[in-house]
Amino acid sequence: MLKKIFIKNYKVFRNFTLDLNPGMNVIVGDNDVGKSNVLEALNLALTGRLNGATIANELSPFLVNQHATREYIAALRVRGPAVPPEVLIEVYFDDTEDLAALKGDNNSLREPAPGVKMRIAFNDDFVDEYAAYITDPQRIAWVPTEYYQAQWLSFAGSAVTQRGVPARASLIDATAIKLQSGADAYLQSIIGANLAARERVELTRSYRSLRETFAEIDAVRDINTKLAGDRGDISDRDLTLSIDISQRASWERNLVPHLDELPFQYVGKGEQSRLKILLALNEKIPETHVVLVEEPENHLSFTSLNQLVDKISQKCEGKQVLVTTHSAYILNKLGLDELILLSASGGRRIVDLPSSTVDYFKKLSGYDTLRLVLAKRAILVEGPSDELVVMRAYLDAHGKMPIADGADIINVRGLSAARFLDLAVPLRKPVAVVNDNDGDAGKMAERYADYTAHDFISIHIGTGEQNALEPQMLAANGRQRLNEVLGKSYTSDEELLDHMIANKTTTALAIFETSYPITMPEYIRDAVAH
Structure with missing residues (x-):
């Protein structure tokens, strides 16, 4: 389980510390206070990835806190050469014997603890290029992240990889999940679990036979006859319309989920959002320790939200969960004891307030x-x-x-x-x-x-x-x-x-x-x- 996260100079956070509950964490705060940034930072420190890509491919001046950026530029213009601000995300784990290899005090709080950190800072290999870059400070408007590097380290000071991080994280944001890919993944798991090899062969053969049936439809035959008559205008080879039965277009990939006989993409936004979250949970939960869910209430009615929250609670039992929300209902449902009140400077668990x-x-x-x-x-x-x-x-x-x-x-x-x-x-x-x-x-x-x-x-x-x-x-x-x-x-x-x-x-x-x-x-x- 994760005990704490410390964030420095990442997006809205200048210096931010948040203690976590071992099970459910319901994070509430105003817009632009950093709820999404907390989930994103946690996922980055635990997976090394941002927006689905490795952090090295996603470095941008916009990852650096704006206040830190302004201070850096002001220092350049007033005092001359200045070190660009670093971004730091530290995740502290429970202190258990099996995490001894990650334990050390190589962290901002100087606490002897097991943990990992993502450090995004200036790369000394670019000293000469950087010196040329800052010769005219008046033209500099952003932090030069082109000269940065990302270091993924343990609190013991050694480099880590995904395999060396003990907590696997899954970030689930319904607005960022592509509907079809989510449905495909779920359907593939059902097909793999329920079809025998002989049945898969028969389905493949049946799918290929659709080509013959499709070609015999009168409307299709008429179109192909017309295309044959235009030979030479378009191509010297025979051009016809038919079903793609190549390996790339195998029958598994062309199955489309339906709800009450409606194709998935024609279902209401609320139902799509709920299903995307549940499909993602089904796909990711078995191998996940930390589940990060971004505002699950979007587009959902009271009844649908009730069903979704119940499913999240059931599927994530025994795991550490962080849910961001604006919904009083979700807070009621998941429990006030798990509430975390978020501000730009940090988060406060409600259980840490006076008991009265x-x-x-x-x-x-x-x-x-x-x-x-x-x-x-x-x-x-x-x-x-x-x-x-x-x-x-x-x-x-x-x-x-x-x-x-x-x-x-x-x-x-x-x-x-x-x-x-x-x-x-x-x-x-x-x-x-x-x-x-x-x-x-x-x-x-x-x-x-x-x-x-x-x-x-x-x-x-x-x-x-x-x-x-x-x-x-x-x-x-x-x-x-x-x-x-x-x-x-x-x-x-x-x-x-x-x-x-x-x-x-x-x-x-x-x-x-x-x-x-x-x-x-x-x-x-x-x-x-x-």
């Missing part, structure tokens, strides 16, 4: 965990009425709904805001908390004292004597304006406030939808300002 936080999200219907993880920014509020009012405040401040900016307003039901902040801290996720003061703003602020040391977390608490949202809104807008918004004609603040408190959500919806200008309390304006 893990217990809270296990009991939370729908696992709103994903909402905070996938948002670019989150605003935590206490209830549905607060959610509507803060959404209106955001719209007024920015001229668009929060979702248009990737911001998510999450109703965390009062005291549980701290549990979401426990998730936000390791992810460095920008979060604003909007709270009533409940009559004691100082005490409310103390509740979040442990989180305010982080510059990406801000706490916004109502001030003054107004201890809840409704009196805050009344104080900010006055009775006349709120009577207009609510379509009421109360003659005292007390009566209006009683109505607002008795009808919290209705009042909030009216505020959200009104065309009248609304003045938001200062603490809400501050929360949505960024």
Whole structure:
């Protein structure tokens, strides 16, 4: 089993470390945070291949982290000759006796451990060529990977090959699997397992006899007669149409899978995606230790996704699995204990968070965990009425709904805001908390004292004597304006406030939808300002 992966300067990752669960790992993160890059890097370090080819044939400036590239170019232009940045992917294995040959401290963490690494760095054999290349730094825009080499090494410092890597990996991405080749591989395995030699001979003979039958069809005979009449215009030899019965076009290769009598390529995208993943699992799983599955939910309905996740769990039992996903359903199905929250700087297993936080999200219907993880920014509020009012405040401040900016307003039901902040801290996720003061703003602020040391977390608490949202809104807008918004004609603040408190959500919806200008309390304006 794999214990850990360290990545340096590979694509989105500058310095990235991720501890792995021994069985299932469900990796969740926002778009472009590096979920696919984690699977790709693991597969590269364990197989030496990228995009199906050896890494030596796939070297490109775009494999090098952009920040590292910019620093390298700036150093060239300011200080002169600089060493191009290296790319490093290290995989740490469980420390067992049979892996002694791979054990050493030749790794970035200087840990005595068995492991392998892929190092992509400048090749000293090209010193002269490189010196000529950098004579005009102003013209350099990329890292010169033409002068790089890929070294596949153990932590003991020796070179390794595929045979020397103890963990075999399979990367399964339905969007990258060619449908026909996947189907062919599965059909070939069925044919090989179920047909005797005599039956294969009979099928071969029957397939060849199709040529004679095909040639006797009236339409085919007419075409061939016409082609014979055109002899000399196209070729001096006889040109006819027939079935290809050469070895290259043997009957095994021309079988086409059908589902309910529909050819494979005409089945819906969701069913194609599910079948591609399952066909790949059937082909690769027997010899695989580590299974890497890229977003299996694509194009799938709830029912199909349920069937697929069950199959993945069954087929991968006893193996180490990494699944990337945006689906709360997959997270529910495979288990919250296996959740890994991913950010550009690293991943955090949810089981490493405070036990009270893990217990809270296990009991939370729908696992709103994903909402905070996938948002670019989150605003935590206490209830549905607060959610509507803060959404209106955001719209007024920015001229668009929060979702248009990737911001998510999450109703965390009062005291549980701290549990979401426990998730936000390791992810460095920008979060604003909007709270009533409940009559004691100082005490409310103390509740979040442990989180305010982080510059990406801000706490916004109502001030003054107004201890809840409704009196805050009344104080900010006055009775006349709120009577207009609510379509009421109360003659005292007390009566209006009683109505607002008795009808919290209705009042909030009216505020959200009104065309009248609304003045938001200062603490809400501050929360949505960024």
